[in-house]
Amino acid sequence: MAESIAAKDVQTIILACEAGMGSSLMVVSQIKKKLKKAKVSGVKVMHKPARAVPADTKLVLVHKGLSKVIKERVPNAVVVPFNMFMNDPVFDQIVDAFVNDGEITGM
Numbered sequence: 001m002a003e004s005i006a007a008k009d010v011q012t013i014i015l016a017c018e019a020g021m022g023s024s025l026m027v028v029s030q031i032k033k034k035l036k037k038a039k040v041s042g043v044k045v046m047h048k049p050a051r052a053v054p055a056d057t058k059l060v061l062v063h064k065g066l067s068k069v070i071k072e073r074v075p076n077a078v079v080v081p082f083n084m085f086m087n088d089p090v091f092d093q094i095v096d097a098f099v100n101d102g103e104i105t106g107m
Contacts, residue, residue, distance in 0.1 A: 004105040005058055005078045007097040014054075015047040016062040016070050023085040027061070031091055040098040053077075059104060061094070067107065078106035 013031065017024030024047045031045050050069045053060060057077045062070045064081040071079055082088040097104045 002058075002076055002078045002106065004103045007094075007102055007104055010043065010059050010098075010104065012044045012046065012057070012059070013094070014057050014060045015045065016050040016053050016060050016066060017047055018050060018066065027082075027085055027091075030086070031061075031094070034091060034095045035098065038095050038099050040095065043098065061090075078104060080104065080106050 015024055015028050015031070028045050028047050035041075035043055035045070048054075050062065050066050051073065053070060053073050055074060057074050059080070060070050060074060060077050061080050061082060063085070064083055067079055067081045070077070080090055080094065082090045094104055096102065
């Protein structure tokens with residue numbers, strides 16, 4: 001598993017979820033709004049069920065309860081766990097990495 005990735009190397013952020021409904025859609029919308037507000041373009045944000053995340057995915061956001069599933073599914077991805085579905089500080093850290101041409105660090 002990769003520990004970090006340069007934000008400039010990320011074109012897609014995958015939000016892994018259990019079924020792709022409800023709370024995960026709220027997180028996707030929240031991140032899209034934050035990226036737009038920060039004037040970050042060219043980054044796609046989408047959700048996928050944890051067991052359907054493509055093997056070549058570079059960056060995955062996942063609730064901490066599903067992080068083990070994602071680590072097994074995409075061992076080469078940077079996996080960023082979060083605790084809260086609304087306004088988790090990790091979402092702002094990711095947006096800041098895009099704004100400041102920084103690194104996104106996983107677990």
